[in-house]
Amino acid sequence: MNDALVVICLLLVAASATAAVAVRDPERQALVLAVLGLSLAVLFTVFQAPDVALSQLAVGSVLTPLLVLLSVRKVRRGAGPKTRRGTGPDRGGRDRTRPDAGPQPPGGRGGRDGATG
Amino acid sequence: MNGWLVAAAVLLAGGLGAAVWGVATGPLGRRVVTQNMTTSLVCVAVLLLAQGYRRPAYVDIGLELSLLGPIGTLVYARLLADDLRPDPPRAPRLTAVAAAGTAAVVIALAVASGPGRAAVKLLLVGALLITGNVVASRALAGGIPEEARHE
Numbered sequence: 613m614n615d616a617l618v619v620i621c622l623l624l625v626a627a628s629a630t631a632a633v634a635v636r637d638p639e640r641q642a643l644v645l646a647v648l649g650l651s652l653a654v655l656f657t658v659f660q661a662p663d664v665a666l667s668q669l670a671v672g673s674v675l676t677p678l679l680v681l682l683s684v685r686k687v688r689r690g691a692g693p694k695t696r697r698g699t700g701p702d703r704g705g706r707d708r709t710r711p712d713a714g715p716q717p718p719g720g721r722g723g724r725d726g727a728t729g
Numbered sequence: 730m731n732g733w734l735v736a737a738a739v740l741l742a743g744g745l746g747a748a749v750w751g752v753a754t755g756p757l758g759r760r761v762v763t764q765n766m767t768t769s770l771v772c773v774a775v776l777l778l779a780q781g782y783r784r785p786a787y788v789d790i791g792l793e794l795s796l797l798g799p800i801g802t803l804v805y806a807r808l809l810a811d812d813l814r815p816d817p818p819r820a821p822r823l824t825a826v827a828a829a830g831t832a833a834v835v836i837a838l839a840v841a842s843g844p845g846r847a848a849v850k851l852l853l854v855g856a857l858l859i860t861g862n863v864v865a866s867r868a869l870a871g872g873i874p875e876e877a878r879h880e
Contacts (some may be wrong), residue, residue: 613734617778620742624749631753639809643760646801647752649796651745657790657811659776665790673794673801679765681808 623657633729642680662691730775733781737774744770757817761805765865766820769827772858773834776851780838784838785847791854799861801848805866817871824866 626652628648633642649672750769751763752756772794806813834853839848 613731613740617734617738617741620738624741624745627746628749628753631749635753639812640760642755642807643764644749646764647745647749650767651749653776653794654745654771654778655740657775657787660782662784662787662790666793669790669793669797674804675799677801678785678804678808681804685808693823694812 617658618655621658624651625655630674632716638680638684642677643686645680646677649676731781735775735779737777738784740770740777745774754789757809757812758816759807761802761813761822761869762818762820762866764805765799765862765869766803766823766827768794768865769831769858769862772798772835772854773831776838776854777834780841783804785842788847788850788854792850792857793856795854795861796860799865801864803868806865806872813869814871816867819870824862826864831855831862838842 625648628644628651632648633646635644636708643699649668654663654670656662656668745767748763748767752760752767772791775791775794776788779785779791835851835858839851842848842851857872
């Protein structure tokens with residue numbers, strides 16, 4: 613029974629982590645990150661590590677979304693304090709916020725190929 | 730074979746799988762509501778795991794989650810208030826179902842653990858969870874007053 617629980621939790625963590633990478637908007641990414649933190653906490657519980665699950669819950673469910681949302685707010689306010697009131701039309705014009713929260717560009721691929729080959 | 734662990738596995742596979750799908754797609758209001766419901770779901774699953782493993786110390790994880798989960802949802806309700814204002818997400822039926830399910834599972838766990846401090850702790854966790862879920866749902870549905878939204 614425990615093996616089935618471990619498999620279920622691992623699949624859930626993989627699915628939510630993939631979703632967190634695939635979602636592009638940082639605010640929605642914060643929501644997926646919260647669910648990822650919760651599924652990681654369940655995984656640690658299933659692995660009989662309740663202390664790790666406790667700290668993962670504190671960090672994953674409150675601190676990470678708070679940091680992400682506050683950073684997004686700060687960047688948007690610095691980009692244009694007057695355009696912050698309108699939520700609709702100014703969303704597409706600010707591409708400066710996208711590379712900050714997106715996945716990092718692959719930089720070490722050449723070195724890894726050289727090490728394995 | 731342990732019935733509590735089977736119940737936790739079914740709850741995780743069905744509920745948390747649907748929650749991952751719901752939080753990754755769709756409009757912003759549905760995602761926030763899904764994140765709120767995920768707190769109740771995971772807390773109940775952790776309580777079931779604690780009973781299934783026969784480790785009463787694992788109830789502490791559920792206690793922490795019942796305190797911190799609604800706070801996390803309130804963070805979203807506060808910081809995403811500008812985006813949620815045109816179409817505030819209301820899910821009274823889902824909230825009622827979550828509260829009823831939480832109450833049923835917690836009462837079953839309290840009965841199974843027998844009278845004593847453990848049962849009182851389980852009932853406290855359940856009460857905190859239901860209260861936090863209702864408060865967070867009302868905050869998402871526009872419960873934040875207008876004067877609190879300034880900056």
